[in-house]
Structures are given as structure tokens and as C-alpha cells.
Amino acid sequence: MKDGPDIARIAALIGDPARANMLTALMSGKALTATELAAEAAVSAPTVSAHLAKLAGAGLVSVRKQGRHKYFTLASGQVAHVLEALMGLAAGTGQLRTRTGPRDGALRRARVCYNHLAGEMGVQLHDSLRARDLLRADGEMRLTEAGAAFVAAFGIDLSALRARRAPLCRECLDWSARRTHLAGSLGRAFLTRMEGLGWARRDPDSRAILFSPEGTRQFARAFPSAA
């Protein structure tokens, strides 16, 4: 039998603790250098170098050389999707990491998933757009005309996004809420815009997104939860 593509290679790649930690760190969407990743995974420089070579070779991460630094990112949203799916499974089968720090609550509320907003607030954003028929998903997810107007009014330059190759809208399933939320370049733009508006900022030490009280209020007004 053995139908379909070769799963084992990639799963084994993710299956190493050091590499898994590196990849989870990259889920923040930030580009990290080799040394930063070494710190994340708590391994030495030579070790992390070997790991990164494998990950890049398999197409899981992308590299960008800048001066004497090398910046690594996840290669695609698809990679992020696999990681999220794995997290969901791990959470479900009770493989939850024992240490459940105070951070965990914040992560559940709002966090960055690769490059867009996830967690409860991510789900609310998505649901709110859907309920008002600004976003539609018949087969592929896409903006309606009213949605495009809404997005523009929110201060996002749609034409610039459309010019890029990357898909505008993508759906992503997250591990904590187990609900669909908005990914793709539009998802990214939403998050960036919210940061620009001063609604929220990223916790530099985790994937959490910290909303200010005022930001929370504004968010609730802009994206009311569907009745």
C-alpha cells in the first residue's frame, strides 16, 4: 500500500526535540538567527547548524543571509499548518506539556500563529467577518465586495496585498480553540494594522499578543461577536 507522499521523513524531522523547539519558536513568525535558535533549543552552535541544514534541505524553513547573520523562517503557511495540527493532537491526547505557566492563558486568548492572529480573538475576528458576510468561504475563502470596503476602511492597502503572489485568504485551524481563523496575507495585514493602531503588541518572550485595555475595547467594537 504505502499510498501517498512520504510522510516519515518530514515527521522524523519534526520529531527531534531540538528541532521541534526550533520550529515552535519560528511559529512566532519572526525571523530568527542561528544563535537565537540555538538558545531556544538549548543546544550548541554546531548542533543547531546541522539541524538547520536538514530543515532547510527538506524545505521546512527558508534562509535569508544578511551580513554575517542568517535569518530563518518557516518556509510556508503549510508548514505552520502542520505544526498547529500536531499541537492540536498533542493537546487532545493529553500530551499537554506539564508546565502550565501563567503565559498559557494569554496564549489561549491571543497569540501569533506564524504571522497572523490566532487564539480566541483570532476566532472572533474570523467569525465576525463571516457573520456579516464580509468574508465568504465557498470552496476557497475570499472577501466579498463589502468585505473589501471594510478592509480598506480599516486602513489596509488591499491592492498592495493582491499584487503579491501569496494567497490573500487562507483558513487555519488552531490548537487551543479548535476553530478556524483567518490566515493568509490578509490575516497578516490585520495583525500588523492592529499593532500599528497601538491596540496590541507582541510579547517578545513568547507567542502571546498582549492587547491594551483600550485595544480590547476597540477590537470588540470593530469585530463584534456574532449573536
Add this chain to the structure above:
Amino acid sequence: MKDGPDIARIAALIGDPARANMLTALMSGKALTATELAAEAAVSAPTVSAHLAKLAGAGLVSVRKQGRHKYFTLASGQVAHVLEALMGLAAGTGQLRTRTGPRDGALRRARVCYNHLAGEMGVQLHDSLRARDLLRADGEMRLTEAGAAFVAAFGIDLSALRARRAPLCRECLDWSARRTHLAGSLGRAFLTRMEGLGWARRDPDSRAILFSPEGTRQFARAFPSAA
């Protein structure tokens, strides 16, 4: 950092070639015995036994004892989802299994994904329902009233499905078409019904679903592709 659940354990579990083959075989949705799985993975009985103990221990597969046989299945749709996501990634990064037999075409057209219809025809089923507003997906996927009527007319006992705990509708992303299709107990019921109507039967040696010429015609009539 190391936020979120422990990915590495599970990924490592899937990462072993023997286990990966066993899991892919179980994607057919059929319950397989230990010896059958041993044949799939081309390993000895003791080896497969050890693997199954690990998989069951981690909650990836379920066991059911019957006489002197032990039947194994994937533990949940979530597990299947992870496997599909991995296949998608593997296919995308060019890790495609070199051997591209004649089966491959059939698999791309229609195949069973855990327990529901996937592949091009699975996508068409899903898109067709969405386009006619029989199925809606605002946050959670659900049937509209018209949809419920349609499903009943198709010969599916909805109330029986609703009585179960399992979610009625779920979305699943498949590796070949990279599009969303319908999973959940309704997805399963659709496939079963089509087999009952004689439209299609499962290839016993692979995950392919073979539609008869008449079945193909009927399918196209019942689920016209959205213009």
C-alpha cells in the same frame, strides 16, 4: 519559549518509517489486525507489536479485541487530519514518493480519507453543497435547513447522526487537491450512502474509490460543479 503542547513526541512516533506505513494503511478507515499491519510495514510480528503498543499508548490508534484478533483503527479524525496535513506538506516540498504508479491517478480523483470521500470528487461534493447554500461555514461548518432536507432526500438518516457525539460536519484539507472537503459523520454518511447506491466501491488494495460509469454520471447530476 517552547510554548504549547509537546509536538516532538507525536511527530517522532509518526516519523518512524514502519509506523508511518502502518498509519497510512489505517487511513483507509478499515480496521486492520496486527499481522496485516506487519505485512503493510514489512516488519516482523514482534516489531509491529512493539510499534502498536507505542501508538496505542500515545492515543494515536484504538484497539478492539475480537476473538484472538486485535483490530486497530486510527483513534480519531484529528489523527487523520494530521496525517493528511503531513502528506500535503510532503507533496508540496517535492518529497513525493518516486514510484508514481497507475494507482496515483485514481487516488487523486477519489479516495477515502479516514472515513469520508476525498480527492477531486470530494472537493466537488463540498463545493457543490456550499455553492447552493446547503452547507454553510461561518466559524463552524453546518447544514442549512435546505441542506438538511437535501441530505434526507439523498437517503441519509440525519437524526441518527445527530444522536451521536461525533461532530456532524468537519472540514478537512487534502493533500492532492489542497482544497477543503467535507469530513465528520456526515462526510462518512455520504460515502456510505454512495456505496449503498452502487455508485462506487472501495479498491481493497488501496485507498482509491472506484466509481462506476453510471455512478460517475449520477454523482455529476447530484453534485453539479459550481459555475
Add this chain to the structure above:
DNA sequence: TTCATGGTTCGACCGTAGGCGAAGCATCGA
């Protein structure tokens, strides 16, 4: 009871892959 079949446990073997220290290239700043 006795045999056959499905599955597990045990022990031993072996390969591979992860890990680090030290040395080797690059690139930048002064």
C-alpha cells in the same frame, strides 16, 4: 486433549543520528 494460529515478552544485536569541542572560514567594525 492436542494442535494451530495470533500476539506478546525477552534478550541481544546493531546502526544511525544527535551531541560537543576544536579548528576553520567568512564577514563586519575599527
Add this chain to the structure above:
DNA sequence: TCGATGCTTCGCCTACGGTCGAACCATGAA
């Protein structure tokens, strides 16, 4: 030009995990 920093290559070690043969239980059939 010289150091300092970031990353890679090399060589070596270690350990874990997959593998099987043989012996061992359990269930069902003769």
C-alpha cells in the same frame, strides 16, 4: 590589518531505538 563575532566542518563519542529469533501465553478448532 587585526581582532571579534557568526556560522560551518571535522572527528569522535555515546546512547537510544528499531530489529529479529526464540520462547512464551491465549484463544479457538479438531
